[in-house]
Amino acid sequence: MKEMILTITFKSDPSYLPIIRSVIRGISxxxxxxPVLIGDIELSIxxxxxxxxxxxxxxxxxxxxxxxxxxxxxxxxxxxRDTGQASLIPFAPPLPELGEIEIEDxxxxxxxxxxxxxxxxxxxxxxxxxxxxxxxRKHFAY
Amino acid sequence: xxxxxxxxxRFLSITPQAKSIETFNSREFKIKxxxxxNQNHNQIILNLSEVDFIDSNGLGxxxxxxxxxxxxxxxxxxxxxxxxxxxxxNLTRLNQVLQLVESEEDAxxxxxxxxxxxxxx
Numbered sequence: 001m002k003e004m005i006l007t008i009t010f011k012s013d014p015s016y017l018p019i020i021r022s023v024i025r026g027i028s029x030x031x032x033x034x035p036v037l038i039g040d041i042e043l044s045i046x047x048x049x050x051x052x053x054x055x056x057x058x059x060x061x062x063x064x065x066x067x068x069x070x071x072x073x074x075x076x077x078x079x080x081r082d083t084g085q086a087s088l089i090p091f092a093p094p095l096p097e098l099g100e101i102e103i104e105d106x107x108x109x110x111x112x113x114x115x116x117x118x119x120x121x122x123x124x125x126x127x128x129x130x131x132x133x134x135x136x137r138k139h140f141a142y
Numbered sequence: 143x144x145x146x147x148x149x150x151x152r153f154l155s156i157t158p159q160a161k162s163i164e165t166f167n168s169r170e171f172k173i174k175x176x177x178x179x180n181q182n183h184n185q186i187i188l189n190l191s192e193v194d195f196i197d198s199n200g201l202g203x204x205x206x207x208x209x210x211x212x213x214x215x216x217x218x219x220x221x222x223x224x225x226x227x228x229x230x231x232n233l234t235r236l237n238q239v240l241q242l243v244e245s246e247e248d249a250x251x252x253x254x255x256x257x258x259x260x261x262x263x
Contacts, residue, residue: 013166014164014165014166015166017164017165017166018161018162018164018195021195035225035226036229039226039229042195043195043197043230046164046195046197047197047198050164050165050197050198050199053165054165103208103209103212103239104209104212104213106205106208106209106239107205108202108203108205108206109198109199109202110198111198111201111202111234112197112198112199114198114234115198115233118233119233
């Protein structure tokens with residue numbers, strides 16, 4: 001059974017993301033003591049929130065981002081809502097094969113979506129008239 | 143973001159005095175390091191011992207620095223990275239293009255003589 005833990009609303013200012021990460025870390029550590037798993041959750045939720053700020057809100061700092069966290073016996077769930085434009089979340093870029101390209105051709109961006117897709121177990125995204133909702137699930141009971 | 147900068151022989155050691163290199167501070171980090179490179183320093187030891195979080199924008203800054211140094215026939219070696227940082231480099235496979243070693247001494251050795259083995263980290 002899914003149990004709601006908390007909902008946070010914060011300004012779309014990336015300097016607040018370290019505070020949100022500390023909350024995510026605290027919640028995750030209630031369910032697992034695996035530092036790698038906690039770090040993976042922290043990084044992927046950070047990237048999802050940074051994506052909202054950067055793309056949905058185009059780095060404008062005075063919008064609202066809503067993060068809800070819930071859990072069940074084996075999973076932790078995140079719901080991220082914003083009222084900005086459509087997100088890049090549905091477009092997961094493949095990671096380039098580094099062995100096949102030169103350093104000068106390395107992309108400086110695009111790895112945020114890679115982290116979300118690589119580290120989360122389930123991703124769904126809804127773009128409605130009023131904004132975007134991103135649902136993420138991570139299984140932690142291995 | 144403050145950077146602790148010191149000369150180690152003919153190399154420049156740069157230690158970011160921040161817990162993270164991420165969306166809100168990565169641009170400042172990149173500009174400050176590029177300023178140092180443009181002051182005729184192209185053998186860089188980046189000490190990440192104070193850093194416990196890097197996001198995709200932080201990685202983008204490191205790639206920009208790597209590309210600039212490569213274009214100038216320079217080198218960068220990263221030392222002191224903690225386990226979460228190493229994991230991020232491994233996940234993105236940037237450990238294939240950014241050399242990671244344990245200590246500043248190892249970094250100096252690498253810059254002087256090249257890699258001692260593929261087992262660095």
